[in-house]
Amino acid sequence: MKLYDSPHAPNPRRVRIFLAEKGVSLPMVSVDLGRLEQKGAEFSAVNPLRRTPALELDSGEILTESVAICRYFEELYPQPPLFGRDALERARVEMWQRRIEFEFLAPIIHAFRHSHPAMREMEQPQIAEWAEANKPRAERFARFLDAELAQRRYIAGDVFTIADITALVAADFARPARIAFADDLGHFARWRAEVSSRPSAAA
Amino acid sequence: MKLYDSPHAPNPRRVRIFLAEKGVSLPMVSVDLGRLEQKGAEFSAVNPLRRTPALELDSGEILTESVAICRYFEELYPQPPLFGRDALERARVEMWQRRIEFEFLAPIIHAFRHSHPAMREMEQPQIAEWAEANKPRAERFARFLDAELAQRRYIAGDVFTIADITALVAADFARPARIAFADDLGHFARWRAEVSSRPSAAA
The missing domain is CATH 3.40.30.10 (Glutaredoxin)
Structure with missing residues (x-):
């Protein structure tokens, strides 16, 4: 492969x-x-x-x-399981994975593609208004996630899953998309520091 | 439940x-x-x-x-399997499911939400230019799908899967989104007639 x-x-x-x-x-x-x-x-x-x-x-x-x-x-390679360990956990992971993709990663990618000068050739037409419309969506979702992360260690439960990977990648991509998260999202920041410190985050 | x-x-x-x-x-x-x-x-x-x-x-x-x-x-309820029957088939179904979601269903939904008068309150701001940018994407993807469906009966292989469900729902939602598919997409039309004739399509 x-x-x-x-x-x-x-x-x-x-x-x-x-x-x-x-x-x-x-x-x-x-x-x-x-x-x-x-x-x-x-x-x-x-x-x-x-x-x-x-x-x-x-x-x-x-x-x-x-x-x-x-x-x-x-x-x-089933170990460690990153999509959940039983039917209900797999459904929860899928739910969070998709919430993160559609409500967090997608707005961040749209903001990037429709505002960044490097995307001018790749994204045609670039629509500045659409970039701007997406920024507050990503910010609002980070606040929603902060309240969720007050209740548990990782995005989809007490173990690290692919939903954490997607959320970390999205959060890090907010920077080139010029989206800044609010300073008062303590649980989100705690989670982000923890997943960022895993060796895999450097990949 | x-x-x-x-x-x-x-x-x-x-x-x-x-x-x-x-x-x-x-x-x-x-x-x-x-x-x-x-x-x-x-x-x-x-x-x-x-x-x-x-x-x-x-x-x-x-x-x-x-x-x-x-x-x-x-x-x-594992029967009939709609996400694939083994590891490789499940990966193919996931691939097609996501291609359909991101390259077909999403553009159609964006075109609808950003152009339809009924969405004025739900989608703020409504950005007409973004609606227009999405229509040719959905049309191009239908053409891509047509070429794929020349090679096999269903979207992800020789059996009906969730990828067909997503594609059917997307194709039908093109109408309120005011997207018309080209007349010369014979394989796409054959597939669409077949999946539309299943009793489940009325759900």
Whole structure:
């Protein structure tokens, strides 16, 4: 297997952190989004939707979508479980994963893509008003998360899961998106410091 | 258990179709999005993020996010499997599910929310330019899907899965979003007629 990966972008980082938590390493092929390599003929043949990451299996089959790739590795390497340990926990993890994706990561990515000068070619049209509309959504969700994290150690319960990975990647990507979280979110800050101190966060 | 459901909206419909495919029925509580019932005190206590669907378990715990609810029912009622039958098939279903969500359902929902007069109160600010930017994305993805459906019967392979449910719900929601698919997408039309003729499509 080999993984097509890109630095800086949030979705490839989710897979790198996931693999680090599993203790799995595999050959990586770097696709430079800054130079629009994902739009070139070579990578378009790998993923016609022109997004990283992408996992090439030994059969030649390509799996795309960061969470699909993570879920495949969860089945190949079940320990430690990062999608939940029983039916109800897996449902909770999926719920939090999706809340984070749609209410936190997505607004942050939209704010970035529709405001950052580096995205001018990739996101057409760039709509400044849409970038601005997304910033308060991400800020409000961080406050919601703060109240939730007053009640438990991690996003989806008492163990670290893929929902924490997605939330960490989103929180860190707020910086290039020029979104600042309020200073009074103590539980969010406690959680963020804790997950950031895991070795996997450097992936 | 009981399910908080709303007519017309795409995400609650995904769960209704899923349950119909499983042959499961359960008590439903209707939340009228047209009258903004989801923003009232009663439903905000169920889901503070004010979105339907939501599943109330017998313990009182609430599960939100349509796919989390579907995944929970997949574990309670494994037959017929709608998320794939082995590790690789589950990864493929997840990949297609997410491609459909991000490249097809999301653009259609954005086009609807940012253009439809009925959404004026719910989506603030409504950004007409953002609605327009999303329409060609959904149209392009339908063309991509058409080429994929030349190669196999269903979205993710030779069996019907949750990816077909998401794609059907998205395709049908294109109408209120005022997105029309091209006439020459024969494989897409064949697939759409087939999944629309299943009894579950009426759910």
